[in-house]
Amino acid sequence: MSRQERYEQLVRVAWQLVREEGTEALSLGRLSERAEVTKPVVYDHFGTRAGLLAVLYQDFDERQTALMDEALDKSKSTLASRAAVIASSYVECVLLQGREIPGVIAALAGSPELEKIKRDYRSVFIEKCRRVLAPFAEGVEIPTVSLWAMLGAADALSDAAAVGDITAEQAKAELLETITALVARASRGKPAKSSRRG
DSSP states (O other), rough: OOOOHHHHHHHHHHHHHHHHOOGGGGOOOHHHHHHHHOHHHHHHHSSSHHHHHHHHHHHHHHHHHHHHHHHHSSSSHHHHHHHHHHHHHHHHHHHHTTTTHHHHHHTTTSSHHHHHHHHHHHHHHHHHHHHHGGGGGGTTTOOOOHHHHHHHHHHHHHHHTTTTOOHHHHHHHHHHHHHHHHHHHHHHOOOSSSSOOO
């Protein structure tokens, strides 16, 4: 097995371990047992538990980006179509990963370095959404605060769908409405207020 194949196998087994036993059970030693490899092999690939968590988050983010890019390439150049792609891609990726990704994200919050990785990836996602939605905002820049609000809604709705509190279709429809509303607000030149001035 090549190094890359071993790496991909370890990532798959790590996700399986998180799915079956929870993020708290994820350690490099436990991963080596489940993957039936020696501990030095696992340590060589990830270094630390924090390194493994960062890889899992990156894997999730890359799949989310690939799903969205593919769907955007096939979509019509309309606000409804592009917003539907963002909403569907986000929800579908979280559902594909099931209940594991919230645990990984929670574990990332425990370390300043890992929290920075999460913030960096989220900032990239927000900027991508800004570029995708910009043509429909009639020359007005979509406020960053609105895009962060969209991301918060995307996380909450996707997590609720993942645990069965709402359906995937409800999550997608509500997120689609949120996205189209923030673009409409920006195009009217009335961005969401981020603070009140006295």
